[in-house]
Ligand SMILES: [Zn+2]
């Protein structure tokens with residue numbers, strides 16, 4: 415019997431021998447697959463359905479059932495040549511690597527990718543958050559030797575308040591301005607459905623009006639058992655109906671003709687970026703709602719400690735600050751500087 419303990423120490427020290435940042439994305443050599451590749455590849459493992467992670471035209475795609483459904487809805491045929499669904503917690507052996515998807519708590523179907531090879535365990539987080547979200551499975555902590563983390567909000571200035579507090583701000587504004595439409599900019603995948611679920615949880619049971627671009631993913635969430643309450647199309651609705659109503663729209667629609675039809679609108683945006691007052695102001699946002707689907711600074715800091723990994727790789731966002739934070743904890747850490755991840759719209 416080989417001395418497995420030593421083998422583990424040797425290989426745990428060097429996951430970079432088999433998991434490599436490349437211009438196409440993170441590549442697992444023994445398994446011969448990329449995680450969230452930036453260009454079409456033969457074998458892709460996709461963490462979740464956001465456009466900067468789930469790109470078109472990979473030959474073989476492995477992801478959760480929900481992520482595959484989202485990709486098919488958004489990309490049609492281009493979702494991939496063959497699509498292979500994996501449930502959370504299920505494992506698959508690929509060329510000496512055992513791959514397991516575990517919940518990331520980011521959006522419906524979002525997964526962390528756990529890779530085990532020669533006694534070394536790597537977890538690639540994808541995008542994640544730690545707080546509860548009624549629209550998706552909660553983040554699961556997996557201890558590992560190497561943790562590859564996002565850092566979208568990896569600066570101490572980003573501390574997301576409790577969701578209920580932000581929803582209460584919105585409901586308060588509706589009471590103060592009962593004649594005004596409250597038009598909220600939300601990203602179509604995840605944020606839209608989360609805001610709806612949080613409103614319902616807060617007891618708001620009136621119909622919510624949706625911009626056309628948001629309808630299909632809301633229907634998909636409902637098909638997957640996420641109840642969103644009564645929804646109506648905003649396009650056909652009269653000004654009388656929209657007065658005092660909540661209207662959800664993609665952030666891009668807020669500035670254009672579409673939102674000018676609304677009766678005296680209160681413009682809101684639900685995003686972690688709304689923490690930055692200047693950014694809210696520039697975009698003409700009267701009611702900034704700090705609701706994010708990403709870990710804030712405290713969650714990132716806590717997570718890189720709790721996974722107990724000796725080494726941290728930081729993939730996108732404010733990489734340097736989180737790398738420094740990991741160093742302060744006595745961990746090995748590096749910024750991967752992978753291009754192509756745009757969480758501006760989160
Ligand atoms: Zn994402």
Ligand SMILES: [Zn+2]
Nearest residue numbers: 466541755757
């Ligand atoms: Zn991302």
